[in-house]
Every structure is written in structure tokens, then in C-alpha cells.
Amino acid sequence: MAVTGAGGFVGGAVCTVLEAAGHRVVRLARRPIKGHPDAILWDLRREYEGDAPLPVVDAVVHCAAAIATLDLDGTAREANVGGSLRVAAAWPGVPFVHVSSASVYSPSRVARGGHPLREDEATGEGLRDPYSRSKVEAESVLVAEAKKSGRELTVFRASIVYGPGDPLLFPRIHRLRLGRFVLLPGGRRLWSMTPVGLLADIARAGIEHRAPGVRVLNVAEEPPERVCDLFLRLLEEDAGRPLCGIPFPAWPVRVVAWCVEAAWRLFRLRGEPVLNRAAVAYIREERVLDLTALRHFAAP
Numbered sequence: 001m002a003v004t005g006a007g008g009f010v011g012g013a014v015c016t017v018l019e020a021a022g023h024r025v026v027r028l029a030r031r032p033i034k035g036h037p038d039a040i041l042w043d044l045r046r047e048y049e050g051d052a053p054l055p056v057v058d059a060v061v062h063c064a065a066a067i068a069t070l071d072l073d074g075t076a077r078e079a080n081v082g083g084s085l086r087v088a089a090a091w092p093g094v095p096f097v098h099v100s101s102a103s104v105y106s107p108s109r110v111a112r113g114g115h116p117l118r119e120d121e122a123t124g125e126g127l128r129d130p131y132s133r134s135k136v137e138a139e140s141v142l143v144a145e146a147k148k149s150g151r152e153l154t155v156f157r158a159s160i161v162y163g164p165g166d167p168l169l170f171p172r173i174h175r176l177r178l179g180r181f182v183l184l185p186g187g188r189r190l191w192s193m194t195p196v197g198l199l200a201d202i203a204r205a206g207i208e209h210r211a212p213g214v215r216v217l218n219v220a221e222e223p224p225e226r227v228c229d230l231f232l233r234l235l236e237e238d239a240g241r242p243l244c245g246i247p248f249p250a251w252p253v254r255v256v257a258w259c260v261e262a263a264w265r266l267f268r269l270r271g272e273p274v275l276n277r278a279a280v281a282y283i284r285e286e287r288v289l290d291l292t293a294l295r296h297f298a299a300p
Helices: 009-020 075-090 130-149 169-174 196-208 227-239 250-267 277-284 292-298
Strands: 002-004 026-029 060-062 096-101 153-158 160-162 181-184 193-195 214-219 244-247
Touching: 002 009, 002 075, 009 026, 009 060, 009 196, 060 075, 060 196, 075 130, 096 130, 096 196, 130 153, 130 214, 153 196, 160 169, 160 196, 160 227, 169 227, 181 227, 193 196, 196 214, 196 292, 214 292, 227 244, 250 277
Parallel strands: 002 026, 002 060, 060 096, 096 153, 153 214, 160 193, 181 244
Antiparallel strands: none
């Protein structure tokens, strides 16, 4: 089977789990993968231009995504929407597992002491950043393609993905640590979190437990956890000792995020800033996922 984004955090974990279960994995990545010289290089923002044709596979796990909340150059939509369609077109008809995101849920539907977010509540309305909008659109075009072609499609919506080897979340929260003290944002807001190992196991199950039609499931661990508690726990595990958490208000962070984002736009800097307004808003919201469908899916 083919795994896109195989050089990344999630894609690499999915490859490891699939191979441990006895599957032969074809790795696809934008850049060479250390230890895997046979990986197929494909920048999903463009059509496949490799010297050799893409191999025949019996399933696809699509993990590749551009995580760009500011997205000054349009990378998010081109990679996440266009790239998803290119991968689907490369292997027509084969079962397709798409790793999506809980960012598809509109802030107006985010639970604040109400019911957890169900899979049918991703309307695409009021999304603040290009990444979230691109993930909603990617889901939409893949569902439309699957219904038209009769392809089996499973969409997994992950929340904050964390775990060993995390190149995105942990390096950022590590900047919150000052010696034995940790500045903790997020207040008492609850989040459904997604360990990378759980997501990889569920992706494998999505391939092995095939079903006709389209399935969409939230993927997270239970129970939900406060964002600040997660940050403190990860930093304490890394430090090997207890740390002292110091809560701080959100408004200074919003001011700093606005300044950083303005500088990025003014000077047309490359890449994504460590902090921007969308990221701050994301942390401040409460986002608890309904996992009823996942429980049924994972039940023996």
C-alpha cells in the first residue's frame, strides 16, 4: 500500500505500524527519507514527475499535508486540496484513508460546556485560517470523488497530534519553559488530544477493516485534557522531573502574535512564524470531540 507524507511525523508512524503488521509499504515523500532510499519523491503541489511510473498498490493512506495557518504563498490549498486530488487520481478505485484534522470544525460550533463535536457538524463556516479551510475542502473533494467512483473512503479527523519525535508541537511548547518554570496558556479549556500511536493504529484499522462507501470519524484519546496540562506533562516527561506551571492571560500573547504576523506579511518572510493569531485562537478555544463512532469502529 502507498503512504503519502511518509517522511513526516504522522506518515512515518503509520508506515511503522503497517510494516509491523506485515504490510508492504510504498513510501511517498517530498524529500528523501533517511534509511529509505527507495522512497518515491513527489511534491504534491505538482503532478508526479518521477522517472519511473507509480507502482500498483491495493490501498492508499494519505497523510501528507501542508500545515500553514498563515499561508502567504497559497501552499496549504495547493498541497492539501490539489495534492489530495492528485493522489486519488494516481490510484483510481483503490481504498483510500485520508488523515484530516479537527480544525475543520467551525469556532461557532466549538463546544463550550455543551455537547462534543460530532462528525456531521463540520460545515466549513467561519473558519479563521487557510489551513482549516483547505482541510474542509480536501475532505469535500475526496468525498465527492469517492461517491462518483464508488471508491471506499475513510476520513479520520485528528486533533492535536503529539508523541515521540513530534517536530511541530513539542519544539514550540519547549519555548514556554524557563528553567523549572513553564508559562502555560489555554486556561481551563478542554481539548481532545490525539497521540500519534493511536492515529497510526486507527489508520491501519481503516485499511484492514474495509467497508463500502464513505466513513468519517473523529480520532482522539479519552478523556479530554486541558491544553495547559498536556503542555506541562510533555515538558515534565522531557525534563524527567516536576516543573512549576505558571498560567498567564491570553491578551499579551494575542498582541505578540499580531506583531509577529504583521512583520511576516510586511517583510514577506518565508515559512510559518512560530506564533500567529490563528494559533493563539486555536489554543484558547475548547474543542472536545464526540468519539462515539470511533468506539464502534475500534470495538472487536
